[in-house]
Amino acid sequence: MQGLPFQPEQASSIAKSVDQLYFFLTAVTLFFTALIFSIIFYFMIKYRRRSPDERPKAIEGSFPLEVLWTAIPTLIVALIFVWSSTLYFRNSQAPRGAMEIFVTGKQWMWKVEHPEGQREINEVHVPLGRPVKLTMTSEDVIHDFFVPAFRVKKDVLPGRYTTLWFEATKVGTFHLFCAQYCGAFHAGMIGSIIVQEPDQYEAWLAGGAPGESMEQAGAKIFQSSGCPTCHQADGKGLGPSLLGVYGQPVKLTTGETVTADDAYMRESIVLPKAKVVQGYSPIMPSFQGQVTEEQLNNLVAYLRALGKAQAMPKEEGKQ
């Protein structure tokens, strides 16, 4: 299949399986188009009008035929549905232990930040053969992160996180396109995914001057924004302790339980009154507009790190 013309490069772990489905669909399309065209041409010639007063006998229809040509397409689409959905479902979750990268889209560039602190614009360096998970958000309108060679695409939305993952299987430079129309220079919002051998990638990471990791940057913002005043490590502050919280279930004042994931962390900073933890009052001010998208990403990286820290023994939350 690699040699076929008119095919984009296959450079990710899922590209081949998506292409197999694509080729099956192409075969179905060609088969039925050819079938319909040949039958029509055959009938056109065989049953052409030979005299102007020809009156062919009426045929009402045929129930067995109707059943047949309802059943065959149904079976075919059922097969495609199962095949395609299985593939999609399997690829919808990033594997555990995937490398994390933050992506922020804005008119008209991609800003990328690695956990170690390296920043890039319109370029994403990734190592070969290692799952990479992107956590993405937009500063303005809806964008879309699309890497044709990887067969992956996901909208990048303002005000929330979306995620996408891939595992590159080929060293090289691949197109990154914005695939959701985003204004005047939408066509210029393109970049490159640079896949390197792991040791070259490590060298790249070590090069440049990574001032501080995202976690360290997040810790600084956490301090300077006054967060620790309420979110004390021992849980005695006005807000809940954030140690060991990330990734865990949290009980809300409404009685609901949510998982403290990226989306929840982000929402609690921007719209703190939306989902208040049980036992606490909705007194936290909103930080919307106070922190930039990139600072938010840093804060989330820091909160992820706090999540790995040992939680303090449970204490009664303050009223």
Next chain:
Amino acid sequence: MSTATLEPRVRAQKNYLNADYGWKSWLFTLDHKRIALLYMVSVTFFFVIGGSFAVLMRIHLVEPQGALVQPETYNKLFTLHGVVMIFFFLIPSIPAVLGNFLVPLMVGARDLAFPKLNLLSWYIYIVGGLFTLYSAIAGGVDTGWTFYTPYSSTYSNTQVTAVAIGVFITGFSSILTGLNFIVTIHKMRAPGMTWFRMPLFLWAMYATSIIMVLGTPVLAITIFLLALEHLFHVGIFSPALGGDPLLFQHLFWFYSHPAVYIMILPAMGVESEIIACFARKKIFGYKIVAFSSVAIAVLGFLVWGHHMFVTGQSVYAGLIFSLLSFLVAIPSAIKVFNWTATLYKGSISYEAPMLYALGFIGLFTMGGLTGLFLASLATDVHLNGTYFIVAHFHYIMVGGAVMGYLGGIHFWWPKISGRKYPNAWAALAAVIIFVGFNLTFFPQFILGYLGMPRRYAFYPAEFQVLNVMSSAGATVLGVGYLIPLIYLIWSMRYGPVAEPNPWGATGLEWKTASPPPTENFAEIPVVTEEAYAYAPEEAAGD
């Protein structure tokens, strides 16, 4: 056939065209046939405008860096092309032109149920159209015809409000047309015209009307909310104002996916009439074809989420929408098989309308099958937002709906104008359009698979060859569309006079004069036979 002897007699006959003269007799007419002609002139005008935008786009894309205009201008071109073609050409084309003309004739009535509402619908359409034209002249709009928020509501500095008002207003004309058809089909059928004796064109119009009446209000609400946010910063869609960025897409596609069926169902109706006539056969599996129209209309409301597979919507929602989208493919497949089977043991002749109809089957089959790639989750992730989408929906909307419209115009032209057009030119145009269309849009499937995103004003050089092919095809297609415009206008004056039933077709519209008198029928006909009674024994009562 000898025109010399017929002409003076037909000229003298009173019909809806010569019943009255003067602009008032047209602009204040309540005759459904004259309103249909008002619509025909208007949709043709908008088709030419929308088409010129497409021509400019294809010229621009010949070079990777863009050959003609600035990116901002290109963005306005594709936006206006979409807005004009969808809301002002495709949606009104078959229903408001052919439907208006034919629904009363086919049910055996003197007019639609509400003639004044019918005229009002045209005025509403024109006012909506003027707002849109104003926006184009006043600087244009650059949001894409999909108006995605928050770009449209808070970031675009173009004429979003004027276009939104234009689309909002025009929606009401759709609703009035749909309402009129539903009531007419329910209440005004001639004696003996039972539901299952109706031509399939009426079934298609009925299904389309249901979508118009149920779906269009949702579009109106959505556009209204968009305008509220755009003008008064009420936070509905923009997260910066506390809104939900995806809510707009849900509401928009709840109308705009069914709107695809507003465009294609009427073309399917036309298809059934033409194939039956030129194969001289009853439509194979009449009831199944009729019910599949209704099935498409109903299922069409449940599949909007397939436009949003990559927005981060839940995996499970994606699975449901994928399944439902596959289901909606089945009634369409059934129709294609039944049309093909209708040809079996028929007496097939190849006048121009039949060539358009056969072209429709070919292009619609390809459009429908490529839809499977997009209903399927794993492949949609790759193809969504690329030229594959552009190719797919042009196969449905241009290959399907426009071919259907042109086929219908050629089929009923003798009835509408009372004249015949030169068949050789019409056949040539049909072939040129078919070839030009495939040259234009087939390369776009490949472009999309290779990964070229849509709505790009400039693009990486590796995509140039396919883009040049597509632009070359568009030239052929453009010529193909001009030819009918010329010979149809020519035929109105110089074409041979048409007899009442030049194709030997069944159906009440062919039992009255060409063109019909203002009151359609001297006496309300009584229907005693099934639709498509082409066979000898059934035609005995003719």
